[in-house]
Amino acid sequence: QKEVExxxxxxxxxxxxxxxxxxxxxxxxxxxxFWYRQYSGKSPELIMFIYSNGDKEDGxxxxxxxxxxxxxxxxxxxxxxxxxxxxxCAVTATTDSWGKLQFGAGTxxxxxx
Amino acid sequence: EAGVTQFPSHSVIExxxxxxxxxxxxxxxxxxxxxxxxxxxEIKFLLHFVKESKQDESGMPNNRFLAERTGGTYSTLKVQxxxxxxxxxxxxxxxxxxxxxxxxNEQFFGPGTRLTVL
Numbered sequence: 001q002k003e004v005e006x007x008x009x010x011x012x013x014x015x016x017x018x019x020x021x022x023x024x025x026x027x028x029x030x031x032x033x034f035w036y037r038q039y040s041g042k043s044p045e046l047i048m049f050i051y052s053n054g055d056k057e058d059g060x061x062x063x064x065x066x067x068x069x070x071x072x073x074x075x076x077x078x079x080x081x082x083x084x085x086x087x088x089c090a091v092t093a094t095t096d097s098w099g100k101l102q103f104g105a106g107t108x109x110x111x112x113x
Numbered sequence: 114e115a116g117v118t119q120f121p122s123h124s125v126i127e128x129x130x131x132x133x134x135x136x137x138x139x140x141x142x143x144x145x146x147x148x149x150x151x152x153x154x155e156i157k158f159l160l161h162f163v164k165e166s167k168q169d170e171s172g173m174p175n176n177r178f179l180a181e182r183t184g185g186t187y188s189t190l191k192v193q194x195x196x197x198x199x200x201x202x203x204x205x206x207x208x209x210x211x212x213x214x215x216x217x218n219e220q221f222f223g224p225g226t227r228l229t230v231l
Binding site: 002004032034036042043044045046049088092097098099100101102103104105106 | 117148157219
């Protein structure tokens with residue numbers, strides 16, 4: 001079992017619709033959760049982070065965390081063609097390895113005009 | 114403010130040769146990380162420096178890899194001798210005061226070095 005799992009996609013989303021991305025993790029002691037966006041051939045860019053159960057909104061992005069169920073999700077509202085990218089879920093596991101990000105393989109999102 | 118920079122952007126070497134990758138973190142960031150993505154796989158952690166000290170090197174694959182961060186500024190990652198399976202993209206990231214607040218360890222990534230071992 002992978003430590004961080006994501007659907008690889010591609011997730012095809014019409015322009016203006018909501019893109020919903022899911023991520024599950026295996027380590028129940030995980031503390032911090034991050035969503036990165038990566039355009040092809042570019043570096044991962046941090047777009048959201050969440051530490052507490054519940055929702056966190058930032059512009060068109062909403063991160064949702066449910067530690068009991070060990071999943072974190074990302075919603076992208078009013079999807080734009082510029083949102084087409086690979087979205088990486090990353091988790092820091094336990095406090096004794098707080099700097100180590102564990103990444104999922106990423107979900108490719110394609111926003112169609 | 115300049116972001117994380119890495120050099121070179123691409124490197125093509127023959128099996129058995131040595132390659133040294135360099136990373137300059139964001140100014141003022143004490144934490145520096147190395148990650149690697151091999152073809153078709155997820156990004157994997159290699160190691161973490163806090164200033165010049167190795168906080169966690171659990172992800173280093175073997176003793177052919179040597180990372181240094183003399184003076185707590187830039188870091189180098191040397192692969193010697195390189196093998197075919199070392200090919201991939203090597204990312205460097207940095208973050209600010211993760212130790213003081215374990216929950217606020219947002220890492221900012223550099224553009225990566227694409228290493229090809231032939």
